[in-house]
Amino acid sequence: VGRAGATEPKRIRLGRVEAFSDGVFAIAITLLVLEIAVPQDAGDRLLGALGDLWPAYLGYLVSVATIGAVWYAHSVITEYLDHATATLVRLNLLLLMVVAFLPFPTRLFALYLGEERPERVATTFYGASLLLAALLISLLWQYAVRAGLVRPDADPADIAMLTRRLTPGLAGYLAMIALGLVLPVLAAFGYLAIAVYLLVPVGLQRHRG
Amino acid sequence: VGRAGATEPKRIRLGRVEAFSDGVFAIAITLLVLEIAVPQDAGDRLLGALGDLWPAYLGYLVSVATIGAVWYAHSVITEYLDHATATLVRLNLLLLMVVAFLPFPTRLFALYLGEERPERVATTFYGASLLLAALLISLLWQYAVRAGLVRPDADPADIAMLTRRLTPGLAGYLAMIALGLVLPVLAAFGYLAIAVYLLVPVGLQRHRG
Amino acid sequence: VGRAGATEPKRIRLGRVEAFSDGVFAIAITLLVLEIAVPQDAGDRLLGALGDLWPAYLGYLVSVATIGAVWYAHSVITEYLDHATATLVRLNLLLLMVVAFLPFPTRLFALYLGEERPERVATTFYGASLLLAALLISLLWQYAVRAGLVRPDADPADIAMLTRRLTPGLAGYLAMIALGLVLPVLAAFGYLAIAVYLLVPVGLQRHRG
Amino acid sequence: VGRAGATEPKRIRLGRVEAFSDGVFAIAITLLVLEIAVPQDAGDRLLGALGDLWPAYLGYLVSVATIGAVWYAHSVITEYLDHATATLVRLNLLLLMVVAFLPFPTRLFALYLGEERPERVATTFYGASLLLAALLISLLWQYAVRAGLVRPDADPADIAMLTRRLTPGLAGYLAMIALGLVLPVLAAFGYLAIAVYLLVPVGLQRHRG
Numbered sequence: 001v002g003r004a005g006a007t008e009p010k011r012i013r014l015g016r017v018e019a020f021s022d023g024v025f026a027i028a029i030t031l032l033v034l035e036i037a038v039p040q041d042a043g044d045r046l047l048g049a050l051g052d053l054w055p056a057y058l059g060y061l062v063s064v065a066t067i068g069a070v071w072y073a074h075s076v077i078t079e080y081l082d083h084a085t086a087t088l089v090r091l092n093l094l095l096l097m098v099v100a101f102l103p104f105p106t107r108l109f110a111l112y113l114g115e116e117r118p119e120r121v122a123t124t125f126y127g128a129s130l131l132l133a134a135l136l137i138s139l140l141w142q143y144a145v146r147a148g149l150v151r152p153d154a155d156p157a158d159i160a161m162l163t164r165r166l167t168p169g170l171a172g173y174l175a176m177i178a179l180g181l182v183l184p185v186l187a188a189f190g191y192l193a194i195a196v197y198l199l200v201p202v203g204l205q206r207h208r209g
Numbered sequence: 210v211g212r213a214g215a216t217e218p219k220r221i222r223l224g225r226v227e228a229f230s231d232g233v234f235a236i237a238i239t240l241l242v243l244e245i246a247v248p249q250d251a252g253d254r255l256l257g258a259l260g261d262l263w264p265a266y267l268g269y270l271v272s273v274a275t276i277g278a279v280w281y282a283h284s285v286i287t288e289y290l291d292h293a294t295a296t297l298v299r300l301n302l303l304l305l306m307v308v309a310f311l312p313f314p315t316r317l318f319a320l321y322l323g324e325e326r327p328e329r330v331a332t333t334f335y336g337a338s339l340l341l342a343a344l345l346i347s348l349l350w351q352y353a354v355r356a357g358l359v360r361p362d363a364d365p366a367d368i369a370m371l372t373r374r375l376t377p378g379l380a381g382y383l384a385m386i387a388l389g390l391v392l393p394v395l396a397a398f399g400y401l402a403i404a405v406y407l408l409v410p411v412g413l414q415r416h417r418g
Numbered sequence: 419v420g421r422a423g424a425t426e427p428k429r430i431r432l433g434r435v436e437a438f439s440d441g442v443f444a445i446a447i448t449l450l451v452l453e454i455a456v457p458q459d460a461g462d463r464l465l466g467a468l469g470d471l472w473p474a475y476l477g478y479l480v481s482v483a484t485i486g487a488v489w490y491a492h493s494v495i496t497e498y499l500d501h502a503t504a505t506l507v508r509l510n511l512l513l514l515m516v517v518a519f520l521p522f523p524t525r526l527f528a529l530y531l532g533e534e535r536p537e538r539v540a541t542t543f544y545g546a547s548l549l550l551a552a553l554l555i556s557l558l559w560q561y562a563v564r565a566g567l568v569r570p571d572a573d574p575a576d577i578a579m580l581t582r583r584l585t586p587g588l589a590g591y592l593a594m595i596a597l598g599l600v601l602p603v604l605a606a607f608g609y610l611a612i613a614v615y616l617l618v619p620v621g622l623q624r625h626r627g
Numbered sequence: 628v629g630r631a632g633a634t635e636p637k638r639i640r641l642g643r644v645e646a647f648s649d650g651v652f653a654i655a656i657t658l659l660v661l662e663i664a665v666p667q668d669a670g671d672r673l674l675g676a677l678g679d680l681w682p683a684y685l686g687y688l689v690s691v692a693t694i695g696a697v698w699y700a701h702s703v704i705t706e707y708l709d710h711a712t713a714t715l716v717r718l719n720l721l722l723l724m725v726v727a728f729l730p731f732p733t734r735l736f737a738l739y740l741g742e743e744r745p746e747r748v749a750t751t752f753y754g755a756s757l758l759l760a761a762l763l764i765s766l767l768w769q770y771a772v773r774a775g776l777v778r779p780d781a782d783p784a785d786i787a788m789l790t791r792r793l794t795p796g797l798a799g800y801l802a803m804i805a806l807g808l809v810l811p812v813l814a815a816f817g818y819l820a821i822a823v824y825l826l827v828p829v830g831l832q833r834h835r836g
Contacts, residue, residue: 016649016702022225023653026232027445030240030309031657038316046327050317050334060310068302075225090826093695100657101687107665108677118673125677199299231434235441236654239449239518247525255536259526259543269519277511284434408508440643444650448658448727456734464745468735468752478728486720493643617717 012084017092018075024096025071028103032063035107055113058188059106059126065195066130067099072199073137073166080159081144082151091143095136098129105129113184123184124177130191131173134198138166169194221293226301227284233305234280237312241272244316264322267397268315268335274404275339276308281408282346282375289368290353291360300352304345307338314338322393332393333386339400340382343407347375378403430502435510436493442514443489446521450481453525473531476606477524477544483613484548485517490617491555491584498577499562500569509561513554516547523547531602541602542595548609549591552616556584587612639711644719645702651723652698655730659690662734682740685815686733686753692822693757694726699826700764700793707786708771709778718770722763725756732756740811750811751804757818758800761825765793796821 036056039049074095084092105126112122141162144150150159172194180187245265248258283304293301314335321331350371353359359368381403389396454474457467492513502510523544530540559580562568568577590612598605663683666676701722711719732753739749768789771777777786799821807814 013706016645016705018225019228019646019649020653020698020702022228023232023441023650024657026229027236027654027657029305030233030236031661033310033312034240034243034661036313038313038320040320042321042327043324044326046321046330050330061306064302064306064309068306071229072298072302075229078225079222086826089699093691093699093826096656097688097691097695100691101660103660104663104665111665111667112669112673115670117671118669121673121677199295199302227434228437231437232441232650235438236445238514239442239445242519242522243449243452245522247522247529249529251530251536252533253535255530255539259539270515273511273515273518277514280438281507281511284438287434288431408504408511436643437646440646441650444647445654447723448651448654451728451730452658452661454731456731456738458738460739460745461742462744464739464748468748479724482720482724482727486723489647490716490720493647496643497640617713617720 012086012089014078014081014084017084017089018078021074021092021096022071024100025067025074028099029064029067031103032060032106035103035110036060053110056110058113058185058192059110062130062188062192062195063102063106065192065199066133067102069195069198070095070099070133070137073141076162077137077141077144080151080154080162081149083149085147085149087147088140088144088149091136091140095133095140098133098136102129102133109188113188119184120181123180123187127173127177127180127187127191130194131170131177134166134169134173134194138170141166165198169198172197221295221298223287223290223293226293226298227287230283230301230305231280233309234276234283237308238273238276240312241269241315244312244319245269262319265319267322267394267401268319271339271397271401271404272311272315274401274408275342276311278404278407279304279308279342279346282350285371286346286350286353289360289363289371290358292358294356294358296356297349297353297358300345300349304342304349307342307345311338311342318397322397328393329390332389332396336382336386336389336396336400339403340379340386343375343378343382343403347379350375374407378407381406430504430507432496432499432502435502435507436496439492439510439514440489442518443485443492446517447482447485449521450478450524453521453528454478471528474528476531476603476610477528480548480606480610480613481520481524483610483617484551485520487613487616488513488517488551488555491559494580495555495559495562498569498572498580499567501567503565503567505565506558506562506567509554509558513551513558516551516554520547520551527606531606537602538599541598541605545591545595545598545605545609548612549588549595552584552587552591552612556588559584583616587616590615639713639716641705641708641711644711644716645705648701648719648723649698651727652694652701655726656691656694658730659687659733662730662737663687680737683737685740685812685819686737689757689815689819689822690729690733692819692826693760694729696822696825697722697726697760697764700768703789704764704768704771707778707781707789708776710776712774712776714774715767715771715776718763718767722760722767725760725763729756729760736815740815746811747808750807750814754800754804754807754814754818757821758797758804761793761796761800761821765797768793792825796825799824 036053039046039053042049081088105122105128108122109126112118145159145163172190176187176190176194179190245262248255248262251258290297314331314337317331318335321327354368354372381399385396385399385403388399454471457464457471460467499506523540523546526540527544530536563577563581590608594605594608594612597608663680666673666680669676732749732755735749736753739745772786772790799817803814803817803821806817
């Protein structure tokens with residue numbers, strides 16, 4: 001077994017991969033609030049100052065919804081898997097690296113929205129980060145299907161549906177990034193719409209526990 | 210099964226929903242301390258400067274108690290559930306979005322308490338955020354009861370009691386928000402009282418594990 | 419059962435209490451690093467500037483060791499428990515509130531060490547916070563023993579030993595707080611020594627899983 | 628049993644050690660993004676300002692990869708263990724203390740890269756921190772093997788391979804720290820290469836669950 005073990009693909013338990021990933025998703029969502037700067041010395045203008053923060057609230061909403069949607073897709077995917085491999089762990093680490101990075105472009109977007117030229121740079125940078133997260137969760141699933149990591153008792157219709165679900169999001173992000181060069185605010189609502197779409201019932205029949 | 214799967218409500222395991230939620234609750238509580246600014250260059254006035262931070266300590270206490278109470282209600286609720294659905298996951302994500310946002314109004318409250326007009330704005334904003342969290346945990350439970358997600362062996366008296374527990378908190382928040390327009394500090398103690406009330410034994414008989 | 423349920427003490431599963439607590443302990447330890455300010459514009463003096471940060475490193479070491487010791491005691495305690503009650507959940511929330519607060523006095527200590535009068539205030543405030551954490555973990559255990567939450571198969575010698583372990587730490591903190599009024603740096607090393615002492619094998623024979 | 632229990636090494640369950648460690652690893656990875664300063668008032672120069680941040684992106688990449696590699700080695704190690712001891716818990720706490728500290732040297736590296744003399748100090752400090760993390764995970768494994776904590780059914784070839792895997796990383800770090808005194812940027816790519824190497828299939832056959 002020892003010698004065979006060096007050439008055969010190794011099986012890795014999903015438990016700690018899930019626990020570590022849940023931690024990163026939960027913290028990334030929670031750190032977003034630190035990017036909203038509390039208005040200092042606003043005095044009697046506080047109500048107005050809180051209203052002026054709407055780009056920060058919009059960024060918070062978009063990023064929470066996106067991370068939530070990626071977390072949800074991640075939990076549906078691991079539900080279908082029988083075990084992990086070292087390659088899946090590495091792909092997952094890449095995904096978590098992008099998810100953990102999202103508070104930075106979110107802050108950038110909130111800070112520059114309203115300034116004509118930089119807002120296009122910030123919105124494109126933000127959209128590209130969201131696209132990268134969506135791309136990596138899609139790649140994770142495609143790798144898992146091809147590497148035969150899916151549970152043998154999984155319904156092929158479910159697998160095909162999950163693949164269909166994860167793909168159009170990518171086209172949507174590309175369209176919104178292009179739109180963002182002209183109308184950044186509208187693009188942000190587009191990013192939100194994609195996240196909400198991804199959250200719509202992918203809730204397939206579970207087979208575990 | 211594949212075709213039926215498109216129309217039937219899907220069952221989702223509670224395990225990762227709980228793990229992800231526990232992560233967000235734990236981080237939201239722990240991030241609150243970052244909102245307390247350490248006094249700089251206080252010199253011999255340090256003791257006084259630490260005393261002057263009482264609004265920050267009060268905000269910390271109220272927010273920890275509230276997040277703790279919402280976490281506790283959340284853990285009691287999932288204890289009664291048999292499984293989750295995609296709608297429950299989305300409602301839960303909305304709840305977590307509000308909980309993760311709480312460090313922002315907490316800081317706002319601590320920063321503006323003592324300044325006449327802005328303190329009313331800050332206290333109302335804070336109270337509205339707490340109310341929203343309490344409203345969403347109550348909605349989560351009501352949805353779960355109506356959607357038939359409660360375990361078949363749960364005691365109807367327990368279910369009725371949990372519903373009664375979660376509702377009056379909402380009225381309490383509305384009363385305290387109104388009071389906060391006149392007496393902000395008193396309203397903060399009111400928010401604390403509601404949280405402590407919500408923490409009082411909802412500890413119903415558990416049926417799982 | 420429904421009516422009886424209103425008077426009998428209710429049993430609460432330990433699983434989520436442990437998960438939530440582990441989250442708070444882990445985050446409190448990790449947030450400590452944010453309290454160490456990176457030297458700005460140090461230029462060729464960078465090596466010296468990094469050396470000047472020794473009070474921040476010392477505070478980091480003391481707080482990580484203390485939170486680690488409290489986490490360890492917490493995990494030993496829950497190991498001996500059969501179930502939780504609503505009162506235990508509330509005591510636990512108080513403990514977590516103090517643990518999550520520790521980054522604040524740690525920063526205060528690191529910032530004021532070296533300034534004659536304020537360093538005594540900062541060191542006392544820090545020591546009092548550490549004492550409070552040790553006191554609450556001790557209270558949690560005493561409550562659990564008195565309320566009969568300990569597993570029936572636990573060895574009485576183990577229970578007595580755990581009680582003996584958790585108590586002298588309190589006297590140690592009081593002595594170090596008094597010492598800190600005269601020699602703050604020495605008191606910090608004393609706090610470290612207590613934490614290391616608390617980490618010494620309380621690893622009693624476990625009965626679960 | 629009670630008296631014997633005072634001399635025999637005690638067995639500790641791995642569950643909470645894993646949960647606590649996963650929390651610290653996940654948070655350390657996610658906090659790294661807070662060390663990347665969002666450019667303020669960049670105006671039309673925003674694109675250039677984002678490009679100028681490349682040392683921060685490089686540090687982010689290196690630290691995420693390193694923490695990911697240490698987490699991965701940690702999850703492989705605990706997979707082979709039957710139980711923990713109090714000494715393992717203390718060694719693990721030392722490891723977590725170093726991992727949680729990494730955001731500080733990462734920021735230092737990103738801030739000083741490009742300034743001739745301080746960049747050598749910052750890169751050496753960074754490399755020494757990474758080396759310390761790699762050293763402690765290696766010590767953890769060596770202790771576990773010597774203390775007989777490895778599951779009796781583990782394949783000796785697997786154990787030897789894991790030992791071989793964890794050792795050369797240390798020599799690599801020493802070489803890169805030396806290189807960093809002359810060519811800091813190249814050393815950073817070297818740190819990245821070591822982390823990627825450590826992530827390459829250590830995915831040995833698992834025996835649990």
